Amino acid sequence: xxxxxxxxxxxxxxxxxxxxxxxxxxxxxxxxxxxxxxxxxxxxxxxxxxxxxxxxxxxxxxxxxxxxxxxxxxxxxxxxxxxxxxxxxxxxxxxxxxxxxxxxxxxxxxxxxxxxxxxxxxxxxxxxxxxxxxxxxxxxxxxxxxxxxxxxxxxxxxxxxxxxxxxxxxxxxxxxxxxxxxxxxxxxxxxxxxxxxxxxxxxxxxxxxxxxxxxxxxxxxxxxxxxxxxxxxxxxxxxxxxxxxxxxxxxxxxxxxxxxxxxxxxxxxxxxxxxxxxxxxxxxxxxxxxxxxxxxxxxxxxxxxxxxxxxxxxxxxxxxx
Amino acid sequence: xxxxxxxxxxxxxxxxxxxxxxxxxxxxxxxxxxxxxxxxxxxxxxxxxxxxxxxxxxxxxxxxxxxxxxxxxxxxxxxxxxxxxxxxxxxxxxxxxxxxxxx
Numbered sequence: 001x002x003x004x005x006x007x008x009x010x011x012x013x014x015x016x017x018x019x020x021x022x023x024x025x026x027x028x029x030x031x032x033x034x035x036x037x038x039x040x041x042x043x044x045x046x047x048x049x050x051x052x053x054x055x056x057x058x059x060x061x062x063x064x065x066x067x068x069x070x071x072x073x074x075x076x077x078x079x080x081x082x083x084x085x086x087x088x089x090x091x092x093x094x095x096x097x098x099x100x101x102x103x104x105x106x107x108x109x110x111x112x113x114x115x116x117x118x119x120x121x122x123x124x125x126x127x128x129x130x131x132x133x134x135x136x137x138x139x140x141x142x143x144x145x146x147x148x149x150x151x152x153x154x155x156x157x158x159x160x161x162x163x164x165x166x167x168x169x170x171x172x173x174x175x176x177x178x179x180x181x182x183x184x185x186x187x188x189x190x191x192x193x194x195x196x197x198x199x200x201x202x203x204x205x206x207x208x209x210x211x212x213x214x215x216x217x218x219x220x221x222x223x224x225x226x227x228x229x230x231x232x233x234x235x236x237x238x239x240x241x242x243x244x245x246x247x248x249x250x251x252x253x254x255x256x257x258x259x260x261x262x263x264x265x266x267x268x269x270x271x272x273x274x275x276x277x278x279x280x281x282x283x284x285x286x287x288x289x290x291x292x293x294x295x296x297x298x299x300x301x302x303x304x305x306x307x308x309x310x311x312x313x314x315x316x317x318x319x320x321x
Numbered sequence: 322x323x324x325x326x327x328x329x330x331x332x333x334x335x336x337x338x339x340x341x342x343x344x345x346x347x348x349x350x351x352x353x354x355x356x357x358x359x360x361x362x363x364x365x366x367x368x369x370x371x372x373x374x375x376x377x378x379x380x381x382x383x384x385x386x387x388x389x390x391x392x393x394x395x396x397x398x399x400x401x402x403x404x405x406x407x408x409x410x411x412x413x414x415x416x417x418x419x420x421x422x423x424x
Contacts, residue, residue: 014330017337024345031352038359046366050416053373057419066401068408068419 048090055087055094156190175209369393369411373418376409383407383422397422 058071062085072087087094156169160179167186169175174192180199188194190209197216207213326334372391381388383405387396394412399405405424410417 014334014337017334017341020338020341024341024348027348031348038356039362042359042363042366046415049370053416053418060406060419066406066419068400 051089052094055089058087059085059094174211365393369416373409373411373416377418377420380421380423381407381409383424387412 055072057068058074060066061068061071062074062076072089075086075088077086156173157176158167158169158178160177161181162179163181164183164186166184169188169190173190175188175190175194177186177188177194177196177200178198182201183203183205185204186202186206188205188207188209190207190211192209193211194207194209194213195216196205196207196214196218198218201219205218368391372393372395376390376395381397383399383402385398387394389395396410396412398408398410399422400408400419402424405422406419407422408417408419
């Protein structure tokens with residue numbers, strides 16, 4: 001009788017087949033486990049986003065006295081000119097820095113007014129030199145550094161080709177700051193135009209004027225307030241976070257041009273109700289000014305933050321109250 | 322001693338082998354389906370996030386309404402008129418956000 005090929009090793013193929021069969025089971029378990037892990041990742045991310053939104057809502061609710069329940073506890077750190085609202089989130093915290101602005105909104109016309117205003121808000125504060133904003137990494141000074149100097153009449157022009165630790169200038173006229181280097185802290189309070197140009201890298205810039213501020217090729221993070229702000233291309237982007245504060249664009253529209261791919265975290269503040277603010281070229285960051293009603297402006301018992309920090313990735317909200 | 326396989330052994334082996342192949346195909350199919358579902362869920366989730374964020378930019382009116390955007394439905398409910406804020410949620414309440422609204 002002619003035997004088939006299966007006759008060669010009797011009993012050998014059955015264990016092999018069984019081995020193949022059983023080896024598929026753990027493999028299938030692994031595959032299913034991996035797939036479910038992917039879903040778990042989505043769910044975790046989902047929860048993370050919701051917690052972020054909830055943290056934002058908590059800060060909103062606290063600042064604006066909104067009647068929303070079951071939110072996170074908000075810790076308010078009162079520091080005078082700049083207050084900070086923080087919520088514990090994940091391993092760290094989400095903070096928004098805000099201030100209350102001037103009661104009667106007007107721009108200071110001269111150096112004395114400038115000094116009085118800022119002294120009353122900054123110098124009268126407590127012992128610590130500054131507060132560190134954990135969200136943005138910015139520093140807000142509670143009192144003026146000793147390096148400050150004031151120019152009663154005339155302009156200030158600074159040409160500097162070296163690095164600078166701190167500088168603080170009060171000036172009733174124009175301020176021109178030109179040169180190159182790195183600056184840790186620069187505070188400028190001007191009655192006229194402020195212009196900064198050159199290859200500067202500024203860790204903290206604070207510039208306030210009733211006129212125009214122009215920043216050309218300056219890499220900075222900080223706060224800028226003026227009637228008109230011109231941030232030229234290549235300005236911003238050096239640091240991972242920037243706050244640009246523009247309270248006085250009465251012209252109705254302010255534009256910011258960012259470098260492609262530059263990362264912006266911060267607050268834009270525009271005084272013009274119902275005006276628009278476009279930020280180019282990153283269409284993902286488009287800031288809208290909120291058109292608040294007159295009633296709200298008159299309602300004094302509601303805390304009115306002059307500006308509010310937006311977390312990375314969220315739209316920037318402009319508010320003027 | 323008898324050499325070779327009996328017909329029954331061959332049949333059982335073939336049956337088990339086929340069963341194994343069938344099971345592996347089923348597992349593979351299942352895996353593909355889960356992957357597809359995960360991908361769809363992720364896309365849907367990202368769309369929810371992006372759309373919810375985009376609603377902040379367009380700034381909805383301070384009134385109760387349900388709007389359709391990107392084939393998703395968002396329910397808007399005022400939480401406060403003065404100051405003006407609304408709660409926007411993806412229908413089903415999986416994701417919500419408090420945002421300022423336009424009077």
